[in-house]
Amino acid sequence: MRITRLFSLSRGSALLVGVGGSGKQSLTRLCSYINSSHCFQITITKLYNDANLLEDFKPLYRRAGVQGKGVVFLMTDKEIKKEGFLEYINIFLNTGELPNLFPRDELDAIIGEMGPVYEGVFKGSEPTQDDLWAFFINRVRSNLHMALCFSPVGPKFRSRAQAFPGLINGCTIDWFMPWPEKALSDVATSIIGNFDRLKGDTDVKDKLIRHMASVHDQMTLACGEYFEKYRRNVYVTPKSYLGFLGEYKTVYVGKLEHIETLANNINTGLEKLMEAAQDVEKMKGELKDKEKTLVVAQEKSAVLLQEITASTAKAEKKKAEVQQVKDTLSGEAEVIGQQKETVERDLEAAKPMLDEADNAVKQITPKDIGLLKAFKSPPTMVNTNCNPLPKKP
Numbered sequence: 365m366r367i368t369r370l371f372s373l374s375r376g377s378a379l380l381v382g383v384g385g386s387g388k389q390s391l392t393r394l395c396s397y398i399n400s401s402h403c404f405q406i407t408i409t410k411l412y413n414d415a416n417l418l419e420d421f422k423p424l425y426r427r428a429g430v431q432g433k434g435v436v437f438l439m440t441d442k443e444i445k446k447e448g449f450l451e452y453i454n455i456f457l458n459t460g461e462l463p464n465l466f467p468r469d470e471l472d473a474i475i476g477e478m479g480p481v482y483e484g485v486f487k488g489s490e491p492t493q494d495d496l497w498a499f500f501i502n503r504v505r506s507n508l509h510m511a512l513c514f515s516p517v518g519p520k521f522r523s524r525a526q527a528f529p530g531l532i533n534g535c536t537i538d539w540f541m542p543w544p545e546k547a548l549s550d551v552a553t554s555i556i557g558n559f560d561r562l563k564g565d566t567d568v569k570d571k572l573i574r575h576m577a578s579v580h581d582q583m584t585l586a587c588g589e590y591f592e593k594y595r596r597n598v599y600v601t602p603k604s605y606l607g608f609l610g611e612y613k614t615v616y617v618g619k620l621e622h623i624e625t626l627a628n629n630i631n632t633g634l635e636k637l638m639e640a641a642q643d644v645e646k647m648k649g650e651l652k653d654k655e656k657t658l659v660v661a662q663e664k665s666a667v668l669l670q671e672i673t674a675s676t677a678k679a680e681k682k683k684a685e686v687q688q689v690k691d692t693l694s695g696e697a698e699v700i701g702q703q704k705e706t707v708e709r710d711l712e713a714a715k716p717m718l719d720e721a722d723n724a725v726k727q728i729t730p731k732d733i734g735l736l737k738a739f740k741s742p743p744t745m746v747n748t749n750c751n752p753l754p755k756k757p
Contacts, residue, residue, distance in 0.1 A: 366538050367395040370509070371436060377457060377510035379531060381521070382540025385603020388513035392438050401434030401509070402427065408443050417449055418465055425465065428507035429500040430477050440513045441520070450528050453510065457534025460505035474500060510535065517597065542584045543602050548577035551602075555609045561617055576612075580605045 370376040380388040396403035406412070406420050428435045444450060452462055466474065478496045483489070491499070512535060514521055525532050543551075552573040556562065562569060583600045591597050 367391055368398050370536055371395050371399045371401060374506040377535045379535035379537045380511065380513045380540065381516050381537060383515055383517060383599045383601050385601030386540035387602055388540060389438065392436065392511045396436040399434055401436045403436045403438055405438040406443055408445055412445055414448055417452060421462060421465060424508055425504050429504040430474060432503055432507060435508045436511050437508060438511045441515055450524060454528040454530035457510060457530035460501050545577050545581045548580050548605060549573055552576045552609060559613060561620060
């Protein structure tokens, strides 16, 4: 509310003093939006210098002076690359006119654009260039608001206030104090209260929110006691509190998912155990049926074993008889084999004579048969070699 009221006033500028994370920049942008003002913040680079700063001021001057629209120039400690930047801010807060900001051609263009605007405000007047320029600077000072977000930590804030008095004289100082416990509870309610993954009823959530706010408030008091005892500052900012709330949600979700995974695994295991118990009961019933079948099969096997034993005894007896016959036949086969060898030797001895007789038969002609028929008694047979035939053994 304070910052919004400053930006709505003519020549209203704010010096916002608080440790990092107090919300100075966020509130500045919010208040700029509420007042329909354009919020501008420079972008620091390695080559950023005074000329770049003046170039960034030019469009802001034209928007605030020529167009008459609200502009908020936001600057923090991190953007003060050199102390000379604060000299330009100091000059603007004191006079509203930066030296050598516009070259001659741009200056003439601005004066030309301000003519219709001046006549719309002061009808019937004939302004000079000085009047138009003064009117332009006055509109710039009315619509261009400075929002300087500085930290009181360290000696720089004190030295800058001494070196550039315009920072104190031309701005309304707004100190960002620690948030009260009620504000901490409200912030936690907006973040944790709408957290759907948080389990528990409303009473548990309320106790958790009050506990978070109380812990942060006690930490702020502890930092003050630490400074009084050891003369060293330790800051616990609202940004730390917001970071704690965000980290709490992250850790909570991770732990909750881990617990849900374990619960699902346990439930799945219990279901498997129940299914296994049911299967065991079913298998017990099947086993009983199988045991009955096994008893019947064992009885049949006993009867079959007796039959097999009797058949085996008969087979052994028959085997002995067959073995006896086999032995007898083996002896006869041995005798037959000896006789066979004798006959084969005789056959081998008679085979030449057989071949000889066969050859002789082949030499007999029909003429010899007819001659033989003419004999009254058979003649003595001789071989072709005129040798008598061998006697039969």
